[in-house]
Amino acid sequence: MTGLFSEVFLSALLFGAVTAAIPLLLAGLGEQMSEKAGVLNIGIEGMMLAGAYLGFVGAFYSGSLWLGFLTGAAGGAAVALVMALLCVRIGLNQIVIGIALTLGLEGLTALLHHFQFSRSYPRLPAADATVIPLLSDIPVIGPAFFKQHLIVYLAVALVFGMRYVYRRTQLGLNLQAAGDKPAALDVAGIDVVRTRTIAVLTTGALAGLGGAYLANVGAGLFIPFITNGAGFLGIVLAMLARGRPIWVLFGALLFGVCLSLTTAMQVAGINIPTDVIQMLPFLAVMIMLVLFGRRASLPAALGIPYERGAR
Amino acid sequence: MSSLSSSSVVGRDIVALEGVTKRFPGIVANDGIDLAIRPGEVHVLLGENGAGKSTLIGMLSGLQQPDEGRILVDGKPTPITSPRHALSLGIGTVFQHMMLVPTLTVAENLLLGGPWWQRPRTEELAARVADITSTLGITVKLHAKVSELSLGEQQQVEILRAMVRNSRLLILDESTSMLTPKGIDELGALMRRLVEQGLAIVFITHKLKEAAAFGDRISVLKLGRKVGEIPPERFRALGEQEIISEIVELMFGKQKDDPEAVERPVRTVRAEAAPLLQVADLAVAPTDNAPGLSSISFDIRPGEILGIAGIDGNGQKQLAEALAGQRAATGGSVRLEGVAIEALSVGERRQRGLRYLTDDRLGEGTVGTFPVSINFFLKQVGAAPLWRNGVEQRAEIDRRAAQLVREYDVRTPSLKTPIARLSGGNIQKVLLARELAEGAKVVIFNKPTYGLDLANTVASRQRIRDTAARGLAVLLISTDLEELLSMCDRIAVIANGALVGTVANADDARTRVGRLMIGLAA
Amino acid sequence: AEVKSIAILTPEEGTDYGWNQQGIDAAKAAGKAAGVEVVVAQGLGYGDVRPTLRELASDGASLLIAHASGYNTSAPEIAKELKVPVAIVDTPTGLEKGLVADYTLSGHQGAYLAGRLAAKMSRSKSVGIVVSGEPPSWNSQSAAFAQGVKAEKPDVKITYAVIGPAAYSDAAGGKRVTESVIAAGADIIFGQGNGSSFGMLQAVETTKAADGGKVYFIDVIGDKSPIDKGFLLSSVVWNIEPVYAAMIADLKADTFGTKHYTIGLQDDSVKLLKTAAIPDNVWAEIQALREDVISGKIKVDPVYDAAAVRALMTSVAQ
């Protein structure tokens, strides 16, 4: 087994873990924002799919990854706009609409793929990496963490950006109030519907960006159902993180590392069914919940539409 | 404070209502109301529970739009379209129900509403708050989470918030209900100072003495209509007693005397009878947002009313919950008719006759989305004859509920109305009816008349006295000293989770309780 | 019996350059050759296809081809219920005269040759097998590929990796795992997966081998050369048309349900795809080996069981 775990291989595993973590991170950060503002966004899987499809279309036809990320984020936001109109503005049930949007976008993107790409299966060239000098020379870790596409660094920076917004800005206060006691926000003169709409649209854009990253960088192509439940993982991450962006990052990395661990164990010749290995991240989280499960502090108004003056 | 100078033209209405009507399903909450709100005046709004006061306030603060009629601001018809609009017009409101975000700090709550891209201006705020609090004579913990504050403290924060915003019209909807007598007096003085600076104030209360003491003008609502007004000229001409009797006449017709007159209890408690409730060394651990209890001991005999006085947030709620079984005690014993019940569950204690009327009507007292009828029997689910073999007997439930609605004078459009839509006072009546149902032996009342109008307050107090007269033991927790003095046989004072003394309700009780409350020996 | 129309049912759309497409194309070709109408029901998923089977039968299909191992339970049941012939896969024990025929498709002979090819062509003496799941037909090819590699050059390293359970459409996973396997030294990837195989192909196209050169991809079942960008080394192509043609013939001759249908090198129903990337001399050697396999001089036994495959991979890892 000597030499199996060469530096290059280990670094590739880690690289893969980071690549797998980024869509989860973006989806989780997005979901976290919605939840903070009191909207349970179950449609995030649909938003990711829209982002993946449109992001790929944008990147493929323009030849620019960045344009792809832009169209992906716009696609996610467009789906989120529907959700905001239906669930925030007129207060339809968030779960019904969320699931309906997910189903609809699964079908729609698969249809579009069928008519557009199912004969040619276009693929993008490799995403070019932004190499961070010095840091990228660290063995194993360097190439995995510091030779990534620029968007990866931006996504990680976003964690701290979000943290800043939540802790240090009026917007952060507004979001939290919208989730915990919307009536109080309203009488303070801030439009609850608008605040929640902003949150949901941001969620959509982030989820769309996550989808675009998944398609354009993670896979380099689009195929139906490509997100494979990443959106639902995003929901889990957001809930586990309880409003803290940092924890979304840790959670996303945990899932990414577990995926790479699967590969590592197989390459090492450890003969365990993949199903069992695949259970690891979930088991880890469940054990953490059993051991440290504290009173959940989800926003009090989560999932409840706000209507001014209603009793 | 630039807005003040322009609007302090005496006699011009800041806000005027013309024929304002508001309907809700099954009810006309406001019916063609005319009202003038002037700078330099404290305009007191009075009326029974459900008369439509809060609804009126809702329209002034942009939460609701009138169905008919119009609102004039500075003489111009101005539809107040949103709370933000109301704020920009200089209308600041302290609502009847708490409007603070429990998970944010006091400072953050006060800052809520600033431009979204900004960093919260904490230093600026601290300076302004220091300014205001020094004139108000209160202290607020700016960095405490709101959920850690008592209801009284929260109410102070709300008043503070309305002040911080430089309103020229300040609306206070039952803002004294959670304040101590001293706090109420301070608020009264403050209101006086503010109107002297040219502000207009709308002040809603159920306590006629407050109305007489702090008001300049009084309007009385009844069943959604305005039934009378005492303008400032007349107001100044009358003495307190005359004002009160005039209000009573407007509200209830001629018959009644001053309902708030203190009556000494004239019950005879059989001293030799064995105590119904015995509490010894009860202790509760403190939590993140609530003080604990330490070595609480008292007895209550049949027919006796024991009062618990104290400033809100000193462990009253913990005591009530520990007795009812909702909160785990860390030590001590509770005996009902001599039988230890401290290990029993909430339901088992209730079964044995221990009743607890909560002060948190909407939070735990009721299920807001359920009909009024079911809420009457929330604590009897499954019991015959309302349920037979676990199956609901709709007709029987409705019959009994209708009977209670009549008996307790609950104003509701129908038995099926979700209870959250009733006015605060009417919800309270449902709770009272529920706790006094058959089988009660010991009843804990936590602020039983908070938010009730005069007539209902009187009726409820009479019910509590009758309860005791029937031989039940009553524990009456209240922040209203008058209430305790008018009803109790003995009054214990709670401070920091401990009973600091108990006095018999004799002539000097007021001073002795007062001394205990401020930390002196009785 | 008379054969008017046949129907084929596939779990996914017939545009995957793989299992579904090969099945549908073959059915159409066989139908055309025999002058029989072909009904295609595609994208049915892996759930319950009884409704579709019943409906196709009631529409008058003379044969239902249930082209997924997931349909093995339902199809024979419907056959008995409605007395309509069905063909199922991977169930040699399921034959029933006039009703149920089995075709067990295994490209293991071709995969063996692919293994020999890979070992010959690997510059780094390291090849990888990436699969998205572990169904029997893929297991047999993975195992045969590994045997081929070892038979050619025992010192060539084999890295075996499964993306994850039911990761058929996980293109990103396919890319990620393939990249790791390449990083582990492989410069030829033998890839099996539906949607995820496009991710593997993408990884091969965008990742350099350890020596800085190209990584090549060996595909299975279908022929991806129309969408190749020069990285496709070969493919173990299955041609199912003879199988379906034989079924139609057997139906007509009333011998349906009495035999197994298979594919193999001998009639080119399994064959290795020749691409420009394979030098002619290597190709000639492979053709010679093909003869040996056909003649029985080289025996390649299929291994269907996932655990056995994994055990084999562990034993040949170095």
Next chain:
Amino acid sequence: MSIDTAPTVSATALDATSGAATRRDILHRLLMTLGPILAALVIAGCILLAVGVDPLAYYGYVLEKGLFSPLGIQQTLTRMAPLLFLAAGLIVAFRAGMWNLGGDGQFLLGAVTAAASAPVFIQIMPSWLALICSFLIAMVVAMIWSLVPALLRAYQGVNEIITTLMMTFLGTSLANVLVKLVFRDPGTTVPQTRTLPVEDRLPRLFETTITSGLLFGLAAIIIVHLVMTRTAFGLKLRIVGANPRAAIHSGLGVPALTIAVFAISAGLAGLAGAVDIIGVQGNVRADWNPAYGLAVIPAVFLARMNGFAAIGFVFLLSVLSIGGESAARRLGVPNHFTLVLVSIVLIVLALAEYFDHRYYQSRRA
């Protein structure tokens, strides 16, 4: 986060169940259901037109193959059986304010254990008893699987959305492991459990292919509906759901009720798995996951957790999925279009319900 009906909703729900539903009400309901469906079909029709398919032909096939042909209606009714059990389980959970999103994991584990046990039991006892035992095992296993989220929620207050989602991911993997490693049928190369012979499965109704599981499913959902709306137990669960603090204050044993809710809800999901296996499928294959839960959840909400309405919506979903597949094939549209159709129907139904409610309100005011 209360998911009990919005304020006005429970009032109307109470009205509706008080038996005073007039003819006009029923007519109104029917209109308010068929109208939106029609509107949804028009919208989806535009998409069909865009891809060059005749919408009328498409819907013609949907109706014919999903509803009006004898074969179609039988398929539709058969498809309903597991969905009804799932819907029943969700009604219990949602009315009690517990977001059991772990239905798919519970379903699969129920299915796997039923599939593994039935062929064994059938050898050693009368077949009716064997099937009952398998149902029971499936139910109990699903209940046990829900114990972790239930206990965490009851005693630690850990939010059940996270835990049930986690347990469903775990349950799906565990079901696969069980099929591949423990209950695998040695007689096949394809990893699957032993097959229960067709004649030993649940009997079919009369001379049709409709499984009798449909009757069990209907019974389950109607019983659940009556228990939730007419009994003290149901009311207690609804109190816990609408205001947990009020439940504690009222002396209800909230932890015990919480565990009961999870057990019942998961048990019904497990039975859904069992009825699908024992009634229709006969075995479980590795990686099999029909993910019925995702479609049933919105149906239950649209029905406002009313059992009878839920039956209607489940029926609608079944017609769409059976008929849609057939129509797609005949017209050369990818089957994925069915998903789009279902999605549009759900959204338009939700919208219609909202506007209906608004209209009702403004009329009363």
